[in-house]
Amino acid sequence: MEFDLSPLWISLKTASVATIFAFFAGIAAAGWMKEYKGKARGVLDGIFTLPLVLPPTVVGFLLLLLFGINSPVGNFLMQIGITVIFSWLATVIASTVVAFPLMYKTVLSSFEQVDSDLSNCARTLGTSEWKIFWLIVLPLAWPGVIAGTILAFARALGEFGATLMLAGSIPGRTQTMPIAIFFAAEAGNMRKALIWVLVMVAISLAVIVAINYWDQSQRLSKNREPKGVNLIKSLSNFVIFAQFADIKLADTQTSSRQRNRILEHQVNGCSKELIVNLEKNFQSFQLNVNFTADKNTLGLLGASGSGKSMTLRCIAGLEKPNQGCIVLNGRVLFDSQRKVNVPSRQRRIGFLFQNYALFPHMTVAQNIGFGLQELPKNERRSRVQQYINMMQLQSLENRYPHQISGGQQQRVALARALVIEPEALLLDEPLSALDTYLRNQIEKLLRKVLSSYEGITLFVTHKLEEAYRVSNNILVLSQGEVVANDSKENIFERPSNLVVAKITECKNISRTQAVDSQQVKALDWNCNLKVVEPILNSLKYVGIRAHHLTFCDEPNQENTFPCWVADISETQHRVTVYLKLHYLPGDSEDYDLQVEVYKEKWTNLKDSPFPWYIHLDPLRLILMES
């Protein structure tokens, strides 16, 4: 008797078509869900995933209700000449519905694994959301897409319950292999059932082996060249350009004083200037900053979590403030009162991320040229070459980010941010991931680049010396508030309050009280000090930097006190000496002042008899508010 092979062809045809539908629907649903942060997210995800957990017969029954001739959908389809129930179309629908969740879930999880800084970086380079999806997210998530497709195919091939309920078992039309196995076994034709079982096992095994080999080849190729490179070229043909600004609504108020100031600037056609007045509220953190930056590089200093990065992200349009306004060179980027929120891609603000955020599947040249896609090819190439030369990246053009050093990666990121000629450049701890040697090199390059950069620069760093070398002015943030904004000299020499003194690492601080117009009592050091600065009513603390203290031989000089050493701590060039004033210290923790001296000075000093005498120069004393 001739063996009927139709179940094999029906199964393969059904699974292939169902996989194509699930492929596109799964990618679209996952792409949308990745960005959707609304309240219905949990419900929608549940609905998309439901066919994965429901028994196939339940899915089949629901499909029967949906497509049956008594349902509005079934009725409508009948009228246009399409019959679903007990047709091949029914096998495709049933298989698509059960295969979809596997595609959707796998793709969503791989989309979510793509570093969000990469998308944010692309936004600051002027890229539309569609382009980001096609050029960044999809290529990087490609392994997940392939895995989802294979799983969806396998699931569609093995579908039984829903297909039987919706399509029945019509040999040569709707009878797939799983259904053929069931009916053969039920009729006692075990030989026939076994043949189909073996065919199913062979196909399933082939799928699993294919996944394994594919996964293995991905791992190997990761070490040679990054994935998705060729895909990028083909995908770029489908890029859709978004044309218009996305003006979003905000419902909050800006203070009229600040608004008037900003409008005045606009009317006056102000020069290069960034005006920031914003509030951003989280449950456990409130950011409230108000400052103006000009062509002089502004350094942002502050403890971890003080709001430095959040400030930059709001300016770049990567976070939406709750309230306030941001104006760059007279252009309103954000105004909660006027409901303006210019999207990141239109702000013309370059952003340098701490982890560089280089696109791993693009070469050095492709990374640098990413923000220039609107330019003609030749112009684009020459601009990229210009920045490759400027950043000394010649001969590295065709390498991928994982094939170059950290310092080179940072230079690529800097070139990519600068090549779009941004009106402002935001540098979020750009040197923190580098070792000391590279850090010095890149810092030097950065200073050179910034000296010729015409735009506004904000520079976030934790390192005081780096902030001092790179910036002209410094803004100090503490717990989301601006506590100082001044020239770097004033910030370091004359910190006006305790927070700024601590952030700029003033090691000697004492509570204080005014004695007369020229004298204060340092309560923690138990001494009176002559000062030259005017004493304000709000005076709370007196301080002096460790390297401003001097040892002297004249006990009767003003602001000079006997002292004993409680402890010392050495580095290769300097010694920090912990001193107790007036008395012998009880132990190594019992000290009043920290003094920093060079090793040579320490060598001369260390064997001198006690007491030594320490001098607090009135010109160096810092008077502070709380």
Ligand SMILES: Nc1ncnc2c1ncn2[C@@H]1O[C@H](COP(=O)(O)OP(=O)(O)OP(=O)(O)O)[C@@H](O)[C@H]1O
């Ligand atoms: N999406 C968010 N939801 C809730 N809180 C957030 C969110 N993003 C940031 N924060 C909080 O905002 C505060 C400021 O964060 P930010 O990253 O600006 O600090 P930072 O000064 O840059 O710190 P660091 O120097 O450690 O990078 C932190 O307390 C952080 O926990």
